[in-house]
Amino acid sequence: MRLPFTQVDAFADAPFSGNPAAVIPLSTWLDDDLLQRIAEENNLSETAFIVPSDDDDSDFDLRWFTPTDEVALCGHATLASGHVVLSSDTAMTRVRFSTRQAGILEVARVDDGYSLALPDWSPDPADLTPYIDALALRDVEATLWQDKGYALIVVRDAATVRALDPDQRALKAAGRAVVIVTAPGDTTDVVSRVFTPAYGIDEDPVTGAAHAVLAAYWAKRLGRDRFTAFQASKRGGRLTVTMAGAGAGAGAGNRVVLGGRCVTVIEGAFLLP
Numbered sequence: 633m634r635l636p637f638t639q640v641d642a643f644a645d646a647p648f649s650g651n652p653a654a655v656i657p658l659s660t661w662l663d664d665d666l667l668q669r670i671a672e673e674n675n676l677s678e679t680a681f682i683v684p685s686d687d688d689d690s691d692f693d694l695r696w697f698t699p700t701d702e703v704a705l706c707g708h709a710t711l712a713s714g715h716v717v718l719s720s721d722t723a724m725t726r727v728r729f730s731t732r733q734a735g736i737l738e739v740a741r742v743d744d745g746y747s748l749a750l751p752d753w754s755p756d757p758a759d760l761t762p763y764i765d766a767l768a769l770r771d772v773e774a775t776l777w778q779d780k781g782y783a784l785i786v787v788r789d790a791a792t793v794r795a796l797d798p799d800q801r802a803l804k805a806a807g808r809a810v811v812i813v814t815a816p817g818d819t820t821d822v823v824s825r826v827f828t829p830a831y832g833i834d835e836d837p838v839t840g841a842a843h844a845v846l847a848a849y850w851a852k853r854l855g856r857d858r859f860t861a862f863q864a865s866k867r868g869g870r871l872t873v874t875m876a877g878a879g880a881g882a883g884a885g886n887r888v889v890l891g892g893r894c895v896t897v898i899e900g901a902f903l904l905p
Contacts, residue, residue: 633659633905634903636901637656640665642838643840644893651701651836651869652897654674654676655680655712657682657716658683659684660683664702666904672699672700677698686729692727695731705733705734706840707748715894725741726741734860735856737754737768745892746891749889750887750890752900754778754845755782762807763785763807763809765806766798766805767798768798769792769805781809782842785806786815787809789817793823793824794864800827801829812846814822821860822873825858825863837868838867847899858875859872873891876889
């Protein structure tokens, strides 16, 4: 069996930046164990699988897998999936994906890039002491938790974010979470890094879902519904973030719209016996 395979650098202006994702179109779903083994073989932050949808409100069904787990939401692999679909059909201006836990997600062409509409996953204040200790952080300004499993830690400055060198074993032992550390930016409005050892990736290069979590906090703090963001991983990635919908930042029903570009770096086939 030959499965079409495209590797895309998402939230990237050039190859070898942003976050790489594999996109594999299928005609019908394979067994979950096989999907997981394919993602493990790819060994990328996420492998996205898309299947044509039977629903009127979506074009494709979409699922995402890290090397160890299926996840509830992945922004960069959704953007990459939209890039693959829209690049193959230049008459299309948008594509809608139906997901199991994040609803309908839409990728649309915008100038020489794309917009990606995600759910507003605003977090609530919470005690995140185990994660703070694992990160050896001081001068923490706020800690928030999102029930999908996201820990948001706000620190004083970008230098603190950039200097982080966490003990990944300790961070994994602190609890199963996507751990976001964020601060006011130096070259953008906001800077962040995202650590995910519980999901088989020590540090995620550029994380769309994390910005769906941090968007409402920063929109309120900055006093505006649009801002720029940089995820300061080794590869790095730039995004625009916009709160959309009546009462933006209030939670259910609102959207976080991310803007970014994609670069295709590999095209080929995944071979199965």
